[in-house]
Amino acid sequence: MTRVTEHLRLARAGAVATLTIDRPAKRNAMSLAMWSALPELMAEVDADETIRVLVITGGEHFSAGADIGEFAALRTEPADAERYGLAVHDGARAIATLRKPTIAAITGWCIGGGCEIALACDVRMAADDASFGITPAKLGIVYAFASTKQLVDVVGPAWAKQILYTGDIFDAATALRIGLVNELHPGAAAVRKRALGAAELIASRAQVSVRGAKTIVNRITGGQLTEDDAVRELYQESVTSADYAEGVRAFLDKRKPNF
Missing domain, CATH: 1.10.12.10 (Lyase 2-enoyl-coa Hydratase, Chain  A, domain 2)
Incomplete structure (x- = not known):
């Protein structure tokens, strides 16, 4: 099975499906069309009983977040901003509510909406040179309730506040220390290999x-x-x-x- 939408590629090998964010020219920034495609892609994974585990990954970067270049055209009016926010919410919720286990294999930048996608996964594994941050405080946006709860559940309220208040970018060692990621591995190839290996192990249980x-x-x-x-x-x-x-x-x- 291979399913391609705009900059999103869903493929299956055995019992493991891989969703690849594929927009390298924009460091895998998520467009409105990409967010909007996620619920349908997750529904396909959920309905296919031969798929037991989903891995979400990128290329050089996991995702630099929402495509801010779209904001002037798609988020200028309050109603437009609300529709855009709902698409982001629905995309992240589709991952979070998938019945099957999900693993994020994180490389490069995992910022803003990219971190939101990673937090929606059950397990997060990262390359040791990955960078993380959630940056609505730099844009005048209030982070969605469901995604804020997931951040609090993962790192606790004190770290969640620091991450959201500052919008700072932090390194993979810090992400591991605060519990944002489960494991670190030396480079992109190693983290993808480990994520797929873990997915195959879970699929065998x-x-x-x-x-x-x-x-x-x-x-x-x-x-x-x-x-x-x-x-x-x-x-x-x-x-x-x-x-x-x-x-x-x-x-x-x-x-x-x-x-």
């Missing part, structure tokens, strides 16, 4: 467990504090699943499970 874990973690970060019937249903689904039966058989047979 029991999907009833992986998706159950994603659902429960997201419920916890969404404020749920106790089990409810929906969570108990996840437990019941797992112990009656083909994955569970295969896992038990493989353990008794002393072999690797084939989920």
Whole structure:
């Protein structure tokens, strides 16, 4: 499967899909058309049961953020700015609410909307020379609530405030220290190789467990504090699943499970 929209390329190898941001002349800055294409692309990934994990990556740069060059034409009037903001929100939410695990493989600049895309992913792996920042304070824009919550969930309120108040650009070592990224690797090739390897490993695990874990973690970060019937249903689904039966058989047979 290969699906190409304006500067976005979705491809699949086995159970792993890769969404590549491909606009090198603009350091992968996200246009309105690119933001608007994300919900449909995520819907395709979600609907294809042969895809188990999604990796999002770029080229030399992950993404320099929203294409500010469009703002004069597309965000001048308040109603236009609201429509543009909704497209960004819907694009980031489509990634964040995907049922399947997502990994951001971050290289070069990961700024503004690029950081918003990375934060929408479950796991973030970065090259050790990557740069990060969220810069609405330099533009007179208030960062969206859902994306602010994701930033707070990942780095905590104190660091979220510093990042948003200052709009400063910070290095990969700082991103690792504050928990913005899970891992650092020496250069673009290494981080992409690691991200794809991790995706293949996750794809090989029991999907009833992986998706159950994603659902429960997201419920916890969404404020749920106790089990409810929906969570108990996840437990019941797992112990009656083909994955569970295969896992038990493989353990008794002393072999690797084939989920």
